[in-house]
Amino acid sequence: MTHPFRVEFVPGVTPDKWLRVWAARLPESPLEASPAENADAAAHLRDGSASMALLRLPVEREGLHVIPLYEEVPVVVVSKEHVVAAFDEVDVADLAEEVLLQDPALVPEWAEIATPDARERTAAMPPMTTKQAVSVVASGSGIVIVPMSVARLHHRKDVVHRPVAGVAPSRVGLAWRVDDEDPRIEDFIGIVRGRTERSSRGSASHAGEAQPSERTGDAGGRHTPSDGRRQERGRTLPQRGAAPRKRGASSGRSRRKGRR
Incomplete structure (x- = not known):
C-alpha cells in the first residue's frame, strides 16, 4: 500500500479546497493534512516527516524548493x-x-x-x-x-x-525538499496552482525553479489562489460606500492623549 502523502499547513492557511480536489482526482492515494507552527512545518520537511508544507515566508531555503502563492493584509x-x-x-x-x-x-x-x-x-x-x-x-x-x-x-x-x-504583507508559500522525488509532489503543486486534471505538467524540480521573487525579496506570487476566493492583500482593504477613516501619522488626526 502506498504510504500517505503528508501535507502540513500553518495557522490561518485553509487548504480545504485543495484537499477536496486531491480526494476527487486521486482517491487511491491517501493524503494526510495537519496544522503545524511555521518552524515545526519547516523542520518536518527537513526530517522527512512531512512531504510538503504551506507556510509563511521567508523561510530558510537551504535544501528546499519554495513557491510563493499569495499575500495577506x-x-x-x-x-x-x-x-x-x-x-x-x-x-x-x-x-x-x-x-x-x-x-x-x-x-x-x-x-x-x-x-x-x-x-x-x-x-x-x-x-x-x-x-x-x-x-x-x-x-x-x-x-x-x-x-x-x-x-x-x-x-x-x-x-x-x-x-x-x-x-x-504576510506571504504564504508552498515548500518541499529538493531531494524528494515523490511524483505526488507535482500533483499537489498542480492542484494548488489551479491546473486542470488534463493539463500538462512539468517536473517538480522544474516547478521549484520559479522562485526569483523569493530570492530577491520582491512581492512575487501575487496571483489569486486556485480556490477562487477574493484574496486579501496589499496594505488597505477596499471599502464599500464612503471613503475609509484612517488613523495614522499622515491622516491629519491628532493622536490620542493621556495614554498610560
Whole structure:
C-alpha cells in the first residue's frame, strides 16, 4: 500500500479546497493534512516527516524548493473598547506606545518606531501563544499584529482587528525538499496552482525553479489562489460606500492623549 502523502499547513492557511480536489482526482492515494507552527512545518520537511508544507515566508531555503502563492493584509488586534476600533485602518506609527504581546522580531516595523517605555513593557511580557495573546488583548493590556486570516482564526466577541498601514504583507508559500522525488509532489503543486486534471505538467524540480521573487525579496506570487476566493492583500482593504477613516501619522488626526 502506498504510504500517505503528508501535507502540513500553518495557522490561518485553509487548504480545504485543495484537499477536496486531491480526494476527487486521486482517491487511491491517501493524503494526510495537519496544522503545524511555521518552524515545526519547516523542520518536518527537513526530517522527512512531512512531504510538503504551506507556510509563511521567508523561510530558510537551504535544501528546499519554495513557491510563493499569495499575500495577506496585516492587521492589529485590539480590545473592542480600544480607540483603534473606531477606525477602518491604523498606521503602525500610531501604535508606538502600545504593548506588543508577541516577539517584536515578528513585527520589525513596530520595533523601529516603538517608544522606550513600550519596548520595556513588551520585553517584560511572558512568551505566549497567539490564542493566549488575543485573550490578553481582550483585557486591554496590549495588541498583536498578525495576518488577517490569523486574526479571524482567533476572533472573539471582545476584540476587533483593523488593517495596519506601514507593515509588510504576510506571504504564504508552498515548500518541499529538493531531494524528494515523490511524483505526488507535482500533483499537489498542480492542484494548488489551479491546473486542470488534463493539463500538462512539468517536473517538480522544474516547478521549484520559479522562485526569483523569493530570492530577491520582491512581492512575487501575487496571483489569486486556485480556490477562487477574493484574496486579501496589499496594505488597505477596499471599502464599500464612503471613503475609509484612517488613523495614522499622515491622516491629519491628532493622536490620542493621556495614554498610560
